[in-house]
Amino acid sequence: MKESFKILLVEDMESYRGAVSQLLGVYSDVTEADCLNVAREHLKRESFDVVVLDKNLPDGDGIELLTEIKGSYPNTVVIMLTSDSDFGVVKHCIARGADDYVVKSDTVIPDLLVRLPIAVAKGAASRKLANLEQLVRETFRFEIIGKSESTMELRETILSLKGSASHVLISGESGTGKELIARRLNSIEDERNRPFIALNCGAIPENLIESELFGHKKGSFTGAVTDRAGKFELAHKGDLFLDEIGELPLLAQARLLRVIQEGEVIRVGDDRIIKVKCRVIAATNRSLAQMVREGKFREDLYHRLNVINIATAPLRSRTSDIGDLARVFTVQVGGPNFKITDKAIKALKDYDWPGNIRELRNAIERAVIACKRRKSSEISFEDVAVLHVTEDVAQRSRKLEASLPREAIELSAHHYEEFLETLEREYLKTALELLNGNVTDLATKLGLARSTAFKKLKELNVSGDSSSLSKRISKSLVLSARAKFESSHPDLARSENW
Structure with missing residues (x-):
């Protein structure tokens, strides 16, 4: 198993406990308990990095165990689960030492995916537990964040592919997280050092693409000064991610098809057959079906790759994900002490994000820089430098x-x-x-x-109505923030990401 942190899940409802355990178990070593007494027995036998604790249990109040944990295991991060959204109850849990709380609802699983890594990161930083902070960062680095229906469906699809050797085709607009999905597919597998090799087919010159994919023999062409393994060999017993697969030349497509069919490669300039076994995860922002009809992509290769199809939704069609993504990016970029205001998130939701998740992360990076300049750790509305262009x-x-x-x-x-x-x-x-x-x-x-x-x-x-006026004011403030940022950071303002 890959290295992970240990979670104790204390919840009396079996169906609820099973659903949460199934998800968190992908990343972590999860131990389940259905009551306080069972939880106490587990705590006596082993230590845990995180305890996810229901407040209302059959044999008592979860706050009792919270107090015991804080007294005996001060480095353990505790997240309370509660069916009560009353602020007084929440405040009481935090006052007794809970690092965070999650209200039980239909979105408890996506909420935990956001709140758990943030709470652990903050708890690790305040307790100066560098190893735990690094562990949670690595564990959740390829998580699919959001509570929209399409994102929850995507997470379920990814989990259902654990242990599958079927090839996968990921389609969607640029910036929607296609490589993240590929890496998530790789990271949920049990093998500790499962290879993940990525190649952008659109970034390699046509005369070198076959050498990159299949390797070459020394002296096979000018510049081939030594034998070199190709991406397929490097991805043996793992995953090969081919981004922008639609940019692959037709001749290279024919060779790629043979490798996928036969499970063997021949390096450029060599006649030796090398057996390879890997899952191919291809991605494209173009319609391969349309390219097949136009004769620009091989139909047989298309069907070989399109065993499992995952279509990514643009960010503008799942605005309910924007708040969760913004909060996670804020902590990832700024650190565990950074946060973003609800007003700033509202401004982000008012934008259509043509650059999708990639553009959102860039906006958060700019906002964090703006915060640091004014010595603040809270991203406010004025820090969100997004250009709201009126659409025709x-x-x-x-x-x-x-x-x-x-x-x-x-x-x-x-x-x-x-x-x-x-x-x-x-x-x-x-x-x-x-x-x-x-x-x-x-x-x-x-x-x-x-x-x-x-x-x-x-x-x-x-x-x-009145929102239209505030939106015009919002645009003015946003443009002002952007102008200030550009004047203070001319090099960044000229960069491609900006």
Whole structure:
């Protein structure tokens, strides 16, 4: 097993305990207890890095055990589970020494994925436990964060592929985390040193791509001064990630197909057959099915790679993930003492993120730098340097077109509902702009009750009325923050990421 930290999960509901244990067990050594007495027996026999503790248990109040843990095991991080969202209860748990709390709900698992690593990182930093801080950082570094339906479905898909040797094709827009998914697929496997080899097919010159993939023999071409193993050999008994697979030349596609079919490679300039066994995880931001129809991608290779298909959703279609991602990035970039305000997160949710998760992380990095300049550890609204560009109808049409399914495998009731939601959101955004943000006029025009219109706008995260004024002010503040940042950091402002 890979190195992981030890968790004691104390929860009396078997179904709840099983669901949480199944997820956390991917990363950690999880020990389960259904009551206080069983938990105490486990604590006597071994030490734990983290205790996830239900407040209400059959044989007493979880706060009793919390107090015992803090007295006898001060370095153990404790996260309370509670069905009560009352602030007084939460405050009492924190006052008695809990590092954090999570309210039981349908989203408890994605909430734990965000709160647990942050709580452990903060606890490790305050207790000066460098090893634990490093361990939790490494353990959760490839986690899929978010509580949207598409993200929860993605996590389930990844977990279902544990132990599978089937090839995987990941499709989606740039910046949606395709390599993160590939690394997550690799990290959930049990092998301690399972290879993960990555190659960007679009970044290698055409005349060198075969050498990179299959290796070469000394003297086989100018510059081949020594024998060299290719990516397939390096990925033996592991995973080979081929990013931008659509950029692979047709000749290289034919050789790649043979290697996948036969499980053997021949280095460039050599005649020796080398047996290889690895899972290929390919990724693309293009429609390979369309490329097959155009004769730009081999159909047989497409079907070889497309055994398991994972389609990544753009960030604009899962805005409920933005808050969790922003909080995790804030701690990852700034450190365990950094946090981000709810107002700043609201501003982030108002943006459409054409660069997806990659652009969001860049925005958080800029915000952390801005915080450090004013000697603060809290990202506020003014620190969020995001450019809110007003979209025209053509841009919104392109966004809707991008949301359409490109392949039959993408068709599902869930994706259909997401498209209808996107369609309605963009329609209402356009209508509000035409009516200068007046929701009353919008309701009249669309034949809706004013309360219904407000409810619909809230559900779709669309702002109207007084919010339109605050949004214009927000844009002004955002542009001001960006201008200040650019003037203070001209080198970064000229960089590609900016």
